[in-house]
Amino acid sequence: MDKPKAVIIGAGFTGCATAHDLALRGFDVTVVERGPIANGTSGRTHGLLHSGGRYAVDDQESAVECIEENLLLRGLVAECLEQNGGLFVALDESDLEYARRWVQSCERCNIPVEQVDVKQALAWEPNLTSKILAAYTVPDATFDPLRLALTFAATAQTNGARFRLFTEVEGLIERNGAIRGVRCQERTTGKSSELYADCVINATGAWAGKIAQMAGDATIVVKPTPGVMVAYDQRLCNRVINRLNEPGDGDIIVPQRRMVVIGTTSFEVDEVDYIPVFEDQVQMMRECAIQLIPAVAATRQRGAFMAARPLIGSSASGRSIARTFKCFDHQETHGIGGLVTITGGKATTLRAMAEKTADTVCAKLGITAPCQTREYPLRSYREFRGSDAYQ
Amino acid sequence: MSEKWSLHIEVQRQKGKEQPHFDRFDLEISPEATVLDAVEMIWAFKDRSLCFGHACHHSTCGACGMRVNGVEKLTCITLISEVTQNGGTLRLQPLRNLPVISDLVVDLTPLYHRMAEVKHPSVHPVEENEGVASQQIAQAGKSNNPYTRLADCIECGLCISVCPAAMTSPAYIGPAVLAGAQLAVVMDEHVCAIVDTQNGVWRCHSAYECSEVCPSHVQPAQRIMQLRRHLLSQRIRRFFGLQSLHQRKQ
Amino acid sequence: MNRIFQKPGNAIQWFDPRGRQLGYLAFILNRITGMGLALYLLLHLIMLGKLAQGPQAYNSFIETVHHPVFIFGELLVIFAALIHGLNGLRIILTSFGIGVEKHKPLFTVLMIAALVSGVYFAARMIAR
Ligand SMILES: Cc1cc2nc3c(=O)[nH]c(=O)nc-3n(C[C@H](O)[C@H](O)[C@H](O)COP(=O)(O)OP(=O)(O)OC[C@H]3O[C@@H](n4cnc5c(N)ncnc54)[C@H](O)[C@@H]3O)c2cc1C
Ligand code: SF4
Ligand code: FES
Numbered sequence: 001m002d003k004p005k006a007v008i009i010g011a012g013f014t015g016c017a018t019a020h021d022l023a024l025r026g027f028d029v030t031v032v033e034r035g036p037i038a039n040g041t042s043g044r045t046h047g048l049l050h051s052g053g054r055y056a057v058d059d060q061e062s063a064v065e066c067i068e069e070n071l072l073l074r075g076l077v078a079e080c081l082e083q084n085g086g087l088f089v090a091l092d093e094s095d096l097e098y099a100r101r102w103v104q105s106c107e108r109c110n111i112p113v114e115q116v117d118v119k120q121a122l123a124w125e126p127n128l129t130s131k132i133l134a135a136y137t138v139p140d141a142t143f144d145p146l147r148l149a150l151t152f153a154a155t156a157q158t159n160g161a162r163f164r165l166f167t168e169v170e171g172l173i174e175r176n177g178a179i180r181g182v183r184c185q186e187r188t189t190g191k192s193s194e195l196y197a198d199c200v201i202n203a204t205g206a207w208a209g210k211i212a213q214m215a216g217d218a219t220i221v222v223k224p225t226p227g228v229m230v231a232y233d234q235r236l237c238n239r240v241i242n243r244l245n246e247p248g249d250g251d252i253i254v255p256q257r258r259m260v261v262i263g264t265t266s267f268e269v270d271e272v273d274y275i276p277v278f279e280d281q282v283q284m285m286r287e288c289a290i291q292l293i294p295a296v297a298a299t300r301q302r303g304a305f306m307a308a309r310p311l312i313g314s315s316a317s318g319r320s321i322a323r324t325f326k327c328f329d330h331q332e333t334h335g336i337g338g339l340v341t342i343t344g345g346k347a348t349t350l351r352a353m354a355e356k357t358a359d360t361v362c363a364k365l366g367i368t369a370p371c372q373t374r375e376y377p378l379r380s381y382r383e384f385r386g387s388d389a390y391q
Numbered sequence: 392m393s394e395k396w397s398l399h400i401e402v403q404r405q406k407g408k409e410q411p412h413f414d415r416f417d418l419e420i421s422p423e424a425t426v427l428d429a430v431e432m433i434w435a436f437k438d439r440s441l442c443f444g445h446a447c448h449h450s451t452c453g454a455c456g457m458r459v460n461g462v463e464k465l466t467c468i469t470l471i472s473e474v475t476q477n478g479g480t481l482r483l484q485p486l487r488n489l490p491v492i493s494d495l496v497v498d499l500t501p502l503y504h505r506m507a508e509v510k511h512p513s514v515h516p517v518e519e520n521e522g523v524a525s526q527q528i529a530q531a532g533k534s535n536n537p538y539t540r541l542a543d544c545i546e547c548g549l550c551i552s553v554c555p556a557a558m559t560s561p562a563y564i565g566p567a568v569l570a571g572a573q574l575a576v577v578m579d580e581h582v583c584a585i586v587d588t589q590n591g592v593w594r595c596h597s598a599y600e601c602s603e604v605c606p607s608h609v610q611p612a613q614r615i616m617q618l619r620r621h622l623l624s625q626r627i628r629r630f631f632g633l634q635s636l637h638q639r640k641q
Numbered sequence: 642m643n644r645i646f647q648k649p650g651n652a653i654q655w656f657d658p659r660g661r662q663l664g665y666l667a668f669i670l671n672r673i674t675g676m677g678l679a680l681y682l683l684l685h686l687i688m689l690g691k692l693a694q695g696p697q698a699y700n701s702f703i704e705t706v707h708h709p710v711f712i713f714g715e716l717l718v719i720f721a722a723l724i725h726g727l728n729g730l731r732i733i734l735t736s737f738g739i740g741v742e743k744h745k746p747l748f749t750v751l752m753i754a755a756l757v758s759g760v761y762f763a764a765r766m767i768a769r
Contacts, residue, residue, distance in 0.1 A: 036444050036454060036496065043446030043454075079513050084538045144541050146452035147513070166442050166493065187442050188493035189407040231449040238517060238538040256451055257541045258608060274435035279393060279423070303425070303468045305448035382507040386500035390492040462660035487654075555655050555668055596671070597732045599664030599744060612664070613741050620738030 003028040004365055007182055007197035009169050009211055012042035013347050015203035016152035017354035017373075019161045024376060025358060025369035029161035030195055031153075032184055034168035037384075038149040041205045042347065044307035046229055046263045048240055048254045049073060049081060049141035050348040053088055053113065054247055056105035057098075062324045062346070063109040069349045070139060076351075076378050080147040082255065086140025086240030087121060088113070089132045091291065095244045096133055102244060103136070113138050127236045127295045140240035142256050148347065150381035158379050163389040167193075172200065172214045178337030179215055179330075188390060199361050201340050206272045206308040208343040217334035220341060221313030224272040226306045227264035228281040233302040236260045236293050243292060250288025259302055262289040268311070275306040310343045322356050324349065329360060340364070395419045396477040400429060402441065403484040404494050411491075413482070414438070422472035426464065427455050429471065430483065430495065443495040450606060453547030457495050458484040463549040465606040486552035488565075499548050505564055506546060509582050511571030514539050543608045544571060550601035550611050562590040566601035566611035573614040578621070592618045663745045671728050674721035681718050712766065719762050723755040 006022050008015045011033035019031045033039075052066030074083060090096050106113045113136045121135035122128055153163060166187040173181040173194060181196035202211040209222030235258045243251035254261045262285050269275060282304045289296040312326050321327040325345030330336040342357045355371045362369055398418050405411040416433050427445055434441045444454040450468045457466050459474050460482050475481050489497035517538040550566040557563050564585065572578065572586045586592050595615050602612040656669055688706075691699045705711070731747050734740050740747045 035442075036446065038446045038452075043452060044448050047451070080541075082514065082538075082540050084540075142541070144451060144513075146446040146454060149446075166496070168439075187440050190440060191407075229449070231451075235517070235540065238540075255540070257543065257545075259449070259451070261449065271435075274428075274431050276421075276428075277424070303449035305467070380507060381513075382500075382503035384500055384503065386490075386492070386498035390496075390498060460660065461657075555665070558654055596668055597664065597735060597744075598668035600661060600668075603662045603664070616735045616738055616741045619736040623737060 004199070004367060005197040006030070006199050006201060006361065007032060007195050008201045008203055009033075009182065010040070010203040010205060010207070011037045011149070011153065011163060011165065012040050012203065012205050013038070013149055013152075013350040014042075014205065014342055014345065014353055014357075015201075016149045016156065017350040018201060018203055018342070018357050019156040019163075020152045020159070020378075021351075021354040021358040021371060021373050022361065023156045023159040023161040024372045025362065025367070027361075029156065030197070031156075031161060031163045032167050032169055032182060032195065033163070033165050034187065036165055037153055037163075038146050040207070041307045041309065042149055043145050044229070044305050045145050045347050046252060046254050046261055047142050047145055047256050048252060048348075049143050050346060051086060051138040051140045052109055052111045053086075053102070053106060053138045053140070054242065054252070056109050056111060057101055058247065059324075060105065060109050062349075063105070063111060065324050065349050065352055066346065067109060067111045067139070069352050070141065072351065072374060073143075073348070074141065077143070077148060077151050079380060080144040080151060082142040084141065084238045084240075084255070086138045086242060087116075087125065087128075088136045088138060088242045088244040089121065089128065089292065090134040090244040091129070091131055092133070098245045099134055099136070106138075111138060125237045125239060125241070127293050128241065129292060129294055134244070136244070137239075138242070140242070142240065142254050143347065144256075145347070147381040148350075150384050151378050152350070154381055154384040155376075155379045157385060157388065158383065165389045169211065169214075172211070172339070174215070174336075177335065179339040197338070198365055199338055199340065201342065201357065201361065203342050203357075205343055206310040208310055208341050212328075212330070212341055215330060215334070215336050215339050217330050217336060217339075219319075219333045220328060222343065223268055223311040223313060224270075224308040225266050225268050225311045226272070226275045226308040227266050228277060228285060228304060228306055229261055229263035230282055230285040230289070230301060231256075231259045231261045231303045231305075232289070232296055233259060233300040234295075236295050236299065241292050243288075250285045253289055253292055260289075260293070260296070262286075262296075266309075269308070272308045275308060277304045277306055312344065321360055322353075325353050325356075327353075327357055327360060329364065331364070393421055393423070396422050396471065396475075396479075398429070398471070398475060398478075399480045400433065401480060401482045402430075402433065402495065403482075404441075405491060406440075406493055420471060422470065422477070424471050426457070426459055426466040426469045426471060426474065426481065426483070429481065430457075430466065441495070442493040444497070444499075451541070451545060453499070453545030453607075456486050456497075456547040456549045456552070458482075458486060458552065463552045463604040465547060465549065468606065486548050488551050488554065488557040488561075489548050497548065499546060502546055502548055502551065502565070502567060505568040506544075506571045509564075509568055509572035509585055510575040510577075510579075511542065511544065511568075512574065512576055513542050515542055515574075515576075516540075542574065544574075545607050547606065549604045549606065550609075553600045553604045555598055555600070556594050556596050560590065560594055563594045564591055566595070566615065567609070569595070569618060570609050570611035570614040573618045573621075583622075586618060587622050592622060663748060667728055667731070667748050670724055674725040674728075677717065677721045678725060681721075716759075716763050716766065720755070720759045723759050724752065727751040727755050 006027045008031045050066040052063035055063040171183040206224040212220040241253040328341045330339040401413045446452040455466045517536045599612040
């Protein structure tokens with residue numbers, strides 16, 4: 001029998017990880033991406049491999065998924081990680097109040113947290129504000145965004161998946177109430193082409209609503225909600241520094257190479273192809289960063305950037321196959337076959353998201369093939385072959 | 392909102408096998424925006440067929456290198472105000488000495504492959520003297536610091552684009568790769584065989600321009616000199632029948 | 642490792658100093674003086690070849706090279722040799738790991754030395 005054909009739209013974390021998973025399950029995979037790898041939200045992340053601590057109180061399911069995937073990825077993608085752990089620090093009474101609930105929740109989620117002496121925390125991180133009242137260690141890590149995506153892409157490519165970069169999907173091919181492929185345009189040559197598939201997977205993140213619309217499914221409304229991040233020109237800490245309170249603006253500082261990156265905010269926009277960086281938000285990030293690491297005040301800003309999360313309109317969210325991210329079989333939402341949309345989630349959980357999506361695709365096509373991505377060793381990101389990915 | 396500059400942006404274009412030419416776009420943009428912002432705006436609002444490389448927008452991925460008015464820049468951290476003035480012109484071209492895919496994008500994967508060959512570590516221990524003496528040519532992995540971090544080199548290819556030796560000798564493995572070899576934790580026979588050759592460390596013509604354009608503290612030229620010193624001292628040792636340094640280390 | 646980065650034939654771009662730093666200037670100077678010296682060597686060999694054609698041919702040749710244009714040319718050769726040689730010294734030193742961090746001041750000092758000694762030779766030649 002011929003291999004089942006899958007076309008994945010979008011080569012962000014989600015698309016690359018799904019390509020890897022489906023390639024291992026024997027699919028003939030083609031990833032169609034309108035730009036280079038990870039040019040959307042994936043490239044522009046904080047780079048925090050979450051321990052789950054951030055979600056332990058409000059969203060335990062996500063927290064559990066984060067810690068599981070965090071520990072798994074440490075072994076799989078060590079090449080793109082700074083594995084130095086993280087600290088949650090309390091600065092005021094309300095933080096201390098929150099800490100009690102937080103510690104309990106972390107225990108319930110199996111996130112190994114440990115309270116450390118304030119003196120010890122300051123000895124580890126001398127640039128941390130001396131005003132801290134309490135500190136806890138968590139197994140956070142930093143990842144290199146492009147290289148994390150490339151690692152999955154390179155492995156998928158080695159296993160036969162094809163990447164078609166700079167190729168924009170402009171329409172879906174529909175036959176008898178089912179999506180049977182995509183119409184696309186190569187930006188490098190201006191040529192148009194068509195690709196056929198047994199299943200099309202829409203992994204376009206904040207743009208997922210537009211592809212759903214191409215299929216005539218208006219039930220999936222994606223409201224892009226961007227956030228700002230600011231990078232400073234010195235490695236002021238070695239561990240990730242988290243403010244110990246409800247998730248809020250500017251509460252995470254992530255060290256990366258010789259920089260630290262602070263983030264983030266959240267607001268809604270309509271258009272995501274270009275999101276300007278708002279100076280007042282950059283200023284606010286700086287103030288938040290100085291609260292945690294006063295030395296930021298004297299450090300040059302290196303870059304400021306925006307990335308958009310996909311916020312899914314409430315009418316559709318109830319139908320999602322998974323709760324920690326959004327996965328829709330359009331057969332169920334709108335009676336269209338051959339199309340699965342996956343969006344939301346976190347970089348940290350890319351493998352788990354891919355696993356659930358691939359399960360859904362397999363179930364749809366009546367294929368039984370177990371997921372192998374938990375143990376399958378990944379190739380080096382450096383093995384990705386541009387010569388096969390650019391037209 | 393804040394002040395806007397009006398700029399003329401000339402972008403080198405190339406689709407398929409056609410000859411490169413320039414397209415001109417007029418753009419209103421804040422001087423505090425980056426050159427990459429300008430390129431992304433052209434794509435978003437003026438010409439959807441424009442191809443350019445980018446991912447992280449904060450100098451950690453190395454995908455956004457271009458020549459801005461002839462000089463290699465990491466465009467995501469290069470402010471408009473650093474490279475032009477109100478009413479000015481920006482001429483954007485792809486990097487040289489790497490295969491151009493289209494418009495402003497080059498294929499950096501050949502560079503990745505070479506970095507793998509010389510075993511450049513992508514993660515290494517944080518140097519003891521980090522920040523204090525960043526000028527010093529340290530070797531990766533030579534520290535007992537318990538923390539690790541991603542390496543300096545972001546594999547952006549700026550140094551290859553600017554290098555006059557890479558311009559005329561396509562087989563030259565280039566500054567980033569030589570710096571990568573110098574940073575390799577063990578310089579074994581395999582790495583030596585790549586580096587200690589005509590198209591390796593001896594091809595460099597000491598223009599030092601790689602260190603001038605490197606946006607990420609690598610100082611490839613200095614590392615090339617360090618490599619030469621290492622290789623020369625090994626040759627001298629061999630001449631006198633002494634053990635070579637890397638044999639001794641193993 | 643056999644991927645080709647680009648087509649050769651860009652040598653003209655070697656000499657474009659726009660937006661470049663001191664080290665690149667050194668590179669350009671070294672190229673130009675190197676090519677000049679190679680050309681001179683060729684002429685020199687041709688001149689020596691005249692010797693084989695007998696004393697007459699050689700003497701008449703020597704006559705013509707006393708023309709000021711040739712004297713100027715000879716001055717250029719001296720400057721080129723000094724610049725190329727001293728710059729070469731810098732490259733040798735830095736290849737041994739000496740003065741790598743100070744390659745720019747090293748270049749400046751050596752070029753001043755080249756200029757001073759060049760002027761000295763020029764003065765002597767003109768005085769003769
Ligand atoms: C501000 C911010 C900070 C974050 N920080 C973290 C963090 O620190 N840690 C963490 O774990 N997670 C983080 N996340 C979450 C994480 O970044 C996202 O979950 C993840 O990047 C989503 O990846 P994706 O592949 O679904 O989407 P994207 O990366 O956006 O990929 C979608 C791709 O589809 C392509 N595309 C769109 N339309 C088309 C078309 N018509 N044809 C072809 N291709 C198309 C786009 O070019 C794009 O590359 C953060 C998110 C935000 C917004
Ligand atoms: S050495 Fe510097 S310029 Fe060269 S590829 Fe690495 S980071 Fe870029
Ligand atoms: S976009 Fe990543 S380095 Fe500029």
